[in-house]
Amino acid sequence: MALDRKTPNDLNAFWMPFTANRQFKKAPRMFVGAKDMHYTTAEGRQVLDGTAGLWCCNAGHCRPKISEAIARQAAELDYAPAFQMGHPAAFELANRIIEIAPEGMEHVFYTNSGSESVETALKLAIGYHRARGEGSRTRLIGRERGYHGVNFGGISVGGIVTNRKMFGTLLAGVDHLPHTHLPAQNAFTKGQPEHGAHLADELERIVALHGADTIAAVIVEPMSGSTGVLLPPKGYLEKLRAITKKHGILLIFDEVITGYGRLGAPFAAQHYGVTPDIMTTAKGLTNGVIPMGAVITTAEVHDAFMQGPEHMIELFHGYTYSGNPVAAAAGIATLETYKEEGLFERAAELAPYWQEALHSLKGTRHVIDIRNEGLIGAVELEPIAGTPAKRAFDAFLKAYEKGILIRTTGDIIAMSPPLIIEKAHIDQLIGTLKEVLDTLE
Ligand code: PMP
16 A cells, blocks of 8 residues: 655654654655565565564565454454453464463463563562562562563663663662673674573572562563574573572563574574573564464463452453454464464574574674574674764665665664575575675765
8 A cells, every 4th residue: 555645744643663753754664565575665666574574474474364364353253351251262372372382381361562471471470479478579680681672660670771761760679680792702603602601690699689588580581682682691591590490589581582483493492491480472473463462371370379269369460452352363373374384493494594694794894793593693783983873774774775674773783584584585685784784884
């Protein structure tokens, strides 16, 4: 569909998120269509999607099975409350999620986004301890450079300065582990870096500082995406799991990006062989087509809330659209697509090719680090002194002109293509990026 209104003034009403609005509106980049691996721009150009939208369209774009399931559900049962009422699609989807979740994860709570999944998980963690008679456990521990969405809990445990600093005092009682990005030791590592497992020991210091009986949960992205694709050093997640267990602290994995196949297993928990108590998910759950998130928990977390007279036991938390039928139908069709097409296995099979293609950029102008895991990768550029983030953003603009969509955070270029990607697309993506970098100031 073409945009009828074309003057910059017509673009003013939509206050765009995480976008330099004034700059964008002078030279807007508009997508008007999408199919499989490509977007179509308003000018009719094809742009290869190197980012699966925002790390979410894992099955590629405009998949008929998903669109048809949505249309069917919207015509049959458009909306039903999930408070004191049910409908089959939400239950069906929960079972399908549990089928692919790590052993021991048994319950699903629906949200509408990654941010809401994070808020839900933090509340579940605090409520869990309270329900077990340990109401003093309210402190939360996040990590520097962590991204957990944009709501107050998420930015409090998150560690991205720009996302926090405008917004006041945030949640009280939050500490941050150090981030795990050690470029001096780990630059250009293929896959998980060797150095940095010791950084998990910081958790012992924080526990000693406050007392374990004040701490509810630790939340980390098993692999951080939005902050620039930062991988867990070998042994790091295992240590976090051991220390949290030892002190009765819940471990939350924020799998909003890593969930639903990005690393080649259904979840990063399986990929890394470390199972948390709670996982937050969204994005790939519905292929990004309909907003939906899911918090996945162990029976132990769920059962802690299930004490007392039966008619009074409820979780005092939920959203109008929790388990929305149309979103649930999209989720079922999406998980079926992943399974029928073996897309998680495909991601695992393509990962070595992806790794070698990415690392072939070593030695290209401006490149100071390359990181990869599954079908995700990052190329870090030397910043221009005095204007951080400009070089990568220029690369993004040039790449878009040359027909590939990449994403940048600071001076890091991140890529996370749909899992249906072909080797020829990988060659195009990396080849074009090299051309861009070669001609960049
Ligand atoms: N957590 C993580 C790890 C994420 O990567 C994101 C989104 N990039 C979020 C939470 C927030 O998700 P949403 O934008 O759907 O609120």
